[in-house]
Amino acid sequence: MKHRGKGMASINYPIGMNLGGDPSQALVHSNPSGKFTVALSAIDLGQGMKSVTRQIAAETLGVPVEDVYVDTADSDTGPHDMGSFASRGTHRVGNAVAVAAREARGVMMEAAAEELEVNASDLDTDGLGNIHVKGAPHRKISTKDVAIAAQFKQGKTIAGRGIFLVPLSEVDPETGEMSPATCYAHACLVAEVEVDDETGEVTMVRMDSAYELGRALNPRMVEQQLVGGAWMGVSHALYETPEPYYPEPIHGPRDYNEYVMPGPGDICPHNIAVLERPALDGPFGAKGPGEMCANPVLPAVANAVFNAVGVRIDDLPITPEKVLRALRQQGGAKPQQRR
Amino acid sequence: MLELRKDIFADERDDNLKEIGKPTQRQDMIGHVTGTTAYFDDHKLAGMLHLKVLRSPHHHARIRRIDTSEAERSGGVRRIIRGADVPRNLNTLLSLLNFGKDDEPSLATDKVRYKGEPIVAIVANTEREAFEALTKVRVDYEQLTPVFDVEEALKPGAPVVNETYPKNTFEYHGKYDHQRLRFGDVEQAFASADHVLEQRYQMSPIEHAPTETNGSIAAPEANNRFVVYTCAQGLFFSLDTTAKILDVPSNKLHFIGGTVGGGFGGKVDSLTEPLVTLAAMLTGRPVRYVLGREDEMQFGSPRGAERIYVKDAVMRDGRVTARQVRSYFDSGAYTRLSSYAVIKCAAHIPGPYTIPNVHADIYCVYTNRVPATAMRGFGVTAVDFAIECQMDKLAHLIGMDPMEFRILNAYRDGDMKAHRREAKNTALIECVQVAAEKAKWSIRDEYKRMSSRAGGGGARAAIPHTKLDSGLQAPARPAPQRTSYDRPLPPPVAPPPPAPPPAAPPANVQHGAARFSSVFGTRRR
Numbered sequence: 001m002k003h004r005g006k007g008m009a010s011i012n013y014p015i016g017m018n019l020g021g022d023p024s025q026a027l028v029h030s031n032p033s034g035k036f037t038v039a040l041s042a043i044d045l046g047q048g049m050k051s052v053t054r055q056i057a058a059e060t061l062g063v064p065v066e067d068v069y070v071d072t073a074d075s076d077t078g079p080h081d082m083g084s085f086a087s088r089g090t091h092r093v094g095n096a097v098a099v100a101a102r103e104a105r106g107v108m109m110e111a112a113a114e115e116l117e118v119n120a121s122d123l124d125t126d127g128l129g130n131i132h133v134k135g136a137p138h139r140k141i142s143t144k145d146v147a148i149a150a151q152f153k154q155g156k157t158i159a160g161r162g163i164f165l166v167p168l169s170e171v172d173p174e175t176g177e178m179s180p181a182t183c184y185a186h187a188c189l190v191a192e193v194e195v196d197d198e199t200g201e202v203t204m205v206r207m208d209s210a211y212e213l214g215r216a217l218n219p220r221m222v223e224q225q226l227v228g229g230a231w232m233g234v235s236h237a238l239y240e241t242p243e244p245y246y247p248e249p250i251h252g253p254r255d256y257n258e259y260v261m262p263g264p265g266d267i268c269p270h271n272i273a274v275l276e277r278p279a280l281d282g283p284f285g286a287k288g289p290g291e292m293c294a295n296p297v298l299p300a301v302a303n304a305v306f307n308a309v310g311v312r313i314d315d316l317p318i319t320p321e322k323v324l325r326a327l328r329q330q331g332g333a334k335p336q337q338r339r
Numbered sequence: 340m341l342e343l344r345k346d347i348f349a350d351e352r353d354d355n356l357k358e359i360g361k362p363t364q365r366q367d368m369i370g371h372v373t374g375t376t377a378y379f380d381d382h383k384l385a386g387m388l389h390l391k392v393l394r395s396p397h398h399h400a401r402i403r404r405i406d407t408s409e410a411e412r413s414g415g416v417r418r419i420i421r422g423a424d425v426p427r428n429l430n431t432l433l434s435l436l437n438f439g440k441d442d443e444p445s446l447a448t449d450k451v452r453y454k455g456e457p458i459v460a461i462v463a464n465t466e467r468e469a470f471e472a473l474t475k476v477r478v479d480y481e482q483l484t485p486v487f488d489v490e491e492a493l494k495p496g497a498p499v500v501n502e503t504y505p506k507n508t509f510e511y512h513g514k515y516d517h518q519r520l521r522f523g524d525v526e527q528a529f530a531s532a533d534h535v536l537e538q539r540y541q542m543s544p545i546e547h548a549p550t551e552t553n554g555s556i557a558a559p560e561a562n563n564r565f566v567v568y569t570c571a572q573g574l575f576f577s578l579d580t581t582a583k584i585l586d587v588p589s590n591k592l593h594f595i596g597g598t599v600g601g602g603f604g605g606k607v608d609s610l611t612e613p614l615v616t617l618a619a620m621l622t623g624r625p626v627r628y629v630l631g632r633e634d635e636m637q638f639g640s641p642r643g644a645e646r647i648y649v650k651d652a653v654m655r656d657g658r659v660t661a662r663q664v665r666s667y668f669d670s671g672a673y674t675r676l677s678s679y680a681v682i683k684c685a686a687h688i689p690g691p692y693t694i695p696n697v698h699a700d701i702y703c704v705y706t707n708r709v710p711a712t713a714m715r716g717f718g719v720t721a722v723d724f725a726i727e728c729q730m731d732k733l734a735h736l737i738g739m740d741p742m743e744f745r746i747l748n749a750y751r752d753g754d755m756k757a758h759r760r761e762a763k764n765t766a767l768i769e770c771v772q773v774a775a776e777k778a779k780w781s782i783r784d785e786y787k788r789m790s791s792r793a794g795g796g797g798a799r800a801a802i803p804h805t806k807l808d809s810g811l812q813a814p815a816r817p818a819p820q821r822t823s824y825d826r827p828l829p830p831p832v833a834p835p836p837p838a839p840p841p842a843a844p845p846a847n848v849q850h851g852a853a854r855f856s857s858v859f860g861t862r863r864r
Contacts, residue, residue, distance in 0.1 A: 006778065009727035010745045010771050012691035013719060018683035021436070041574045044367065045602040051365040059358040070366060073574040073597030083573020085607055085713055127357035171682055173512035174807050176520030176699070177759040180686035186766040188745070188774035210773035212766035215352070216343060220362035223341040232603075232715065241543035242636060246644050247487040247669075249398065249454070249708055254633040259546060272341045273773045277348040277766045284359045285352065291716045298720065299727030303741070306731065314728060315541040336735075339780055 003195050004205060005308025006339040009299035010188040013292030014181030015279070016088040020166030024088075025079035026096040028057060028104045029159035034129070034147035036061060036104070038070045041078035042093045047290055048221040049089050053097045055217055056283050060101035061108070062125025063143055079161075087288035090217065091183070094283035095164035103160025108143065111150035111158065115141050166281075183279035185287040186212040189230070189296035193304040197333040200320030202238050202305055204268040209296070212275035214287035219274070225289045226272050233297025235261045238318050310334030347769055367598070378600055379568040382556050384625035388417055390618050391469040391628075393459040393476050394638060395451035398485035398707040399498065402449055406477040407459060413475050415468030418622050420460040422448035425617060426586035431674050432608060435579050442503035443673035443710070445584055445613055451480070452500055452672035453709050455638035462618045462626055485707035489646055489667035492704050500672055500705040509670070509678045509703035516702065518685045521813070522757040523696030523803040525652070528661030532652030534736050538729060540649065542721030544669070545642035546635075547714060551600025553639050554629030555611045557619035560593060565619055569596040572606040584613040585620070592616065604713035608640055608675055643677055643711025644669040645721035652696075653733045657747045661696040662689040666722060668703045671710035676717070677703045683718030686758050690726040691767045692748040693799055697757035742775050743786045753796025755818070761800065765791040 016022060027039040038057050044050045050070040058065040072078055081093060105125075112131040113120035116139060124134050125143075132140035150156040169179035189209040193202050207230060216222040239260045244251050253259035278285020298316065306312050310333060311326035327333060345354065354360065370376035407419045422428045422444055429441040447458045459476050463469035486492045486500065492507040499505050508516035529535050555569040571577035574594050582589040599606065615628040630639055645668050652661035666684060670677035681701045688699045716723070734744035749767040756762055768791045775782050800818030807813055 006780070007731065008741055008745075008771075008774065008778075008780070009723070009730075010691065010749070010767055010774075011723050011727065012750075012765075012767060013716070014683070014686070018679065018686060018718070041597070043572050043574060043597050043599055043602070045572065045599045045606075048365060050367055051363065054366050055358045055361070055363055059356055062357075065358050065361075065363055073595070075574055075578055075592070075594040078574070078597075080575050081573075083571075083576045083607065084602065085572055085604060086717070171512075171518070173515060174519060174521065174809070175759065175805060175813055176518065176522075176685050176757070178682070178686055179760055180683065180758060183764055184691075186691065186770045188767070188770040190774050190778035190780060192778075208774055208778035210344075210770040210777065212770050215359070217359050218361065218363055219341060219343060221365070227340070229715070236543075236545060236720070240545050240548075242546045242641055243544050243644070243708075246541070246543055247489070247706070249487055253546070253636050255636065256548075256632075259548060259636055261548065270340065271777050273344050273777055274341060275344050275347050275766060275769055275773065276352060277764055277769075278352050279764055284356065291719075295716050295720050295723045296727070298724040299731070302724070302728050303731040312728070312732070314538060316543045316724065 001197050003197065003308040003333055003335050004192065005195065005304045005336065006190055006192045007300045007303025007307050008188065008190045009296040009303065011292060011296045012184040012186045013087065013295065015091045015183050015185060015287045016166060016181055017082065017086045018180045019169045019171065019178060021168030022082040022088060022092060023163055023165040024081040024092040024096040026093065026100040026162040027079055028100040029157065030104065030147050032147055032151045034067065034143035036063065036068045038068060038097055039078050040070060040072040040093060041075060041081045042072050042089060043084035044072065045084055047089065047225060048218065049084060049093065051221060052090055052217050053093055056094050056097045057101045060098050061105050062127055064127065064129055067129065087290045087292065089290065090286050090288045091282055092164050094286060096162040098162065098283045099164065100160040100162030104158055107156055107158045108146055111154055111156050112141055112146045114154060115146060115149050182281050183214065183287050185214065185289065185292050187292055187296050189300045191297065191300040191304045193301060193308055195305055195308040195323065197309060197327055200324035200327065202318055202323065204234055204266065206268050207270040209270065210273040210275060211289060211293065212277055213289050214279040214282045215276050215285040216274050217284060217286050222274060222289050223272065226293045227270055229293025230270055230297050231262065233294035234301065236294065236316065237298045237301040241317055307336045307339065310336055344773060376598060378551060378598055379555060379570045379596060380629060382568040384556065384558050387625040387627050388462050388464060388622060389466045389469050390460055390462050390615055390626050391466065391473055392457040393473050395447065395454055395456040395458060397451060397480055397482055398454045399483040400451050400480040401483060402447060402451060403479040403481055405459060410461060410472040410475040413468065413472035415464035416461060416472045417464065418462040418618065420446065420462065420614065420618060420621065422446040425584060427584050430580065430584050432580060432676060433679060435576065439509065439674050439678050440503050442501055453707055455709055460614050460618065462622055487706050487708060489669050489704040489706060492706050500707055504705060507705045509674060517700045518681050520685045520688055520697060520699035520757055521805050521807060524806050525661040525663045525696045525698040528652045528696040532660055533655045534653050535650065536732060536736060537648065537650035538732065540647045540725035540728065542645040542724060544644045545714060547603040547605030549601030549603060549605060552630045552632060552635040553606060553610045555615050556625060556627045557616040558625035559619060559623055564591050564593055565616055566593045566595060567612055567616055569594055569612055570599045570606050571596055571609060571612065572599065572602045576607065577609045577612050580609040581613045581616050585617055603715050604717060605639055607713050610639065638709055640675060640710050640712035642714035643671065647722055647725040649725050649729045651729060651733055653737060655737055657737060657739050657744055659692060659694050659733065659748050662694050664688050664699040666701045669711060670703050670705055671708045672705060673710040675710045675712045677711055680718035684722055687719050687722060689757055690723065691750050693750045693754040695803060740782060742771055742780060742782045745771050746786045746789055751791050751795025754799045755802055759802060762795065767791065
């Protein structure tokens with residue numbers, strides 16, 4: 001017989017390397033036609049590092065995103081970055097890019113001011129490739145013409161350098177007092193499962209979630225992170241491990257036939273809400289969705305299994321074998337209050 | 340499927356932006372979907388050789404003798420590399436941050452500490468010839484008793500896994516075998532609680548299973564430099580690790596990467612870069628070293644297991660009044676990054692809740708298994724599993740709805756956290772409210788009205804009297820004065836935050852371990 005149950009979990013997650021001390025740098029420069037290159041040594045693992053820094057640079061410079069290209073990672077040309085881990089990419093590298101782009105924008109506006117014979121403080125960008133006098137949009141010059149003038153006439157480099165560093169925190173050995181992170185992302189997830197009390201199999205029915213990320217710089221990339229990350233959470237909860245009888249080191253997998261993960265047939269609907277409470281020190285308030293999206297799923301699924309059949313599986317993953325053994329010990333399924 | 344709730348916290352945002360918040364297509368999308376993006380392994384170079392390693396078949400054994408004479412005569416073999424050929428054959432990854440002792444050889448010489456530990460590297464014309472030569476290496480082992488369970492490893496008389504840490508635990512602050520967190524007095528809270536619940540949780544090891552396995556290609560460049568195509572998750576982290584192990588100036592190395600086929604934490608360890616670069620130096624030829632799928636699954640470092648004990652005190656009205664956590668990170672045979680995760684874990688406890696008494700002891704334990712490393716949620720995923728299962732059980736115990744139970748105990752702006760920093764910019768309550776709404780899980784109106792921005796601070800901001808292990812008391816500190824947690828709208832382009840002055844080091848900090856510093860060597864003494 002199959003039993004349905006719902007469970008939930010709520011979590012927070014620190015952004016960036018614990019204790020700080022993990023700098024990122026960025027260089028931004030324009031070619032003579034007003035197209036910008038962002039040089040980094042950050043890593044794009046598929047999470048979208050190149051794209052999110054490109055949007056940050058474009059927004060800060062005030063130019064179209066098509067006019068920015070992110071070049072990473074070559075240690076001869078890209079300045080130092082700690083790496084893509086600890087949910088630090090958007091926050092740390094993003095801030096460094098914003099600093100560099102702001103410096104480059106400053107030079108660009110000075111060069112434009114000289115061409116338009118006004119004060120730089122009276123100018124603004126339209127985000128479409130033009131710089132105009134505030135309140136007088138017809139008095140404008142294209143970023144291309146500004147770049148040409150800066151390069152060949154004024155002898156200015158439209159370029160900027162950026163670094164972002166959260167200073168290192170010490171840890172008190174006695175109390176654990178420390179400054180681990182400057183901002184935290186948040187999430188709550190509800191998992192609905194179906195448990196077969198004959199086979200012990202757990203099937204995902206539906207997930208509903210709310211993730212608070214500071215700012216969704218690119219909602220589509222946030223969505224792919226949250227959807228994919230939640231499925232990694234399901235996989236951790238129900239399927240994966242290279243040591244199924246840990247701590248006994250036996251039955252290690254050698255390929256994807258032996259290493260069990262959920263496939264397309266195991267997918268369920270996941271309805272996601274994204275909340276944005278800007279981080280005080282995030283680029284445009286952004287934190288980072290990368291790691292935390294998987295975390296609430298594991299306990300939410302375990303709690304849903306309890307709600308469905310009344311057994312607590314406290315050892316991951318929740319395999320059919322563990323569910324059946326627990327059901328046998330309990331004397332069968334004991335469904336809890338329906339939610 | 341994704342709904343942006345712009346209505347919540349709207350007063351804290353400026354949404355008048357041009358590129359930010361747009362669903363712009365990825366810069367590299369065309370390359371990815373047409374198969375023209377270049378990854379490290381797309382750099383097939385003329386005259387490229389292939390490197391493979393001989394791995395230990397034993398979990399724990401002394402190496403008596405290594406005989407490579409027959410392998411040297413094997414067809415296509417260009418070079419055999421042994422531990423003695425590695426300039427600095429002992430390293431720990433976080434030595435770049437001045438944290439921990441060098442404890443892991445690139446190639447084992449005297450002892451193997453896990454099944455799969457590399458002993459000899461063979462560089463040959465083809466992968467097949469390298470594999471054939473590996474079968475001709477003779478190693479004479481004396482098997483030793485292994486230990487696999489973290490709590491067994493801590494018992495007196497347990498086999499010593501890693502002689503750098505003879506107690507089978509990483510050393511914190513030069514004196515402790517664990518990281519502590521102390522806030523208030525849990526014993527007193529347990530004594531006066533309506534219910535006390537203690538449970539054991541076990542997080543399993545996990546394989547990262549990236550589409551692209553670990554690997555790198557190194558080649559001599561002009562002017563006595565070496566180029567390395569890599570899938571490292573930290574380009575300079577890998578470059579600096581390689582420079583240290585090979586004892587060469589960092590500007591002799593030219594690392595190119597940045598486009599990686601999935602990592603999830605499994606490409607932080609520089610599993611291949613030092614050896615492949617050494618092979619290119621020794622042969623003067625391009626060399627490729629890529630883990631096959633079986634090697635990746637069996638010997639590419641996994642997410643480590645964690646065993647977690649949680650003991651909580653809860654009152655009938657729903658307040659959690661104490662949380663005590665004892666947790667063991669299974670680091671495997673070497674430290675890699677687990678020592679770091681332990682501190683991150685300590686900082687995370689007791690989860691996103693305001694609990695007045697908190698006590699944690701977190702251990703990094705060595706066992707005879709593949710060294711663990713970072714993975715998505717490092718230091719936090721497992722303890723979140725434990726805490727959130729525990730929260731569900733506590734709610735059940737007192738007959739309270741689990742959503743309302745989370746909201747009641749959630750941290751709010753201005754609350755003091757157990758690591759003694761004020762909570763700011765919190766949003767747990769709102770996440771629970773919205774998730775409940777989406778799941779049509781009904782919660783009472785008073786819980787729908789609660790806010791992260793109200794009700795925090797005050798008495799909740801105070802630091803309680805804390806009983807220390809030494810028997811001393813850390814004094815209570817009153818809540819700091821404040822006016823408001825609400826803040827004005829940020830400017831459209833937020834300026835970088837002014838760097839806060841570094842925290843003054845506690846008077847009793849020892850020299851040595853647990854001192855992070857930047858990789859540029861600005862050591863804080």
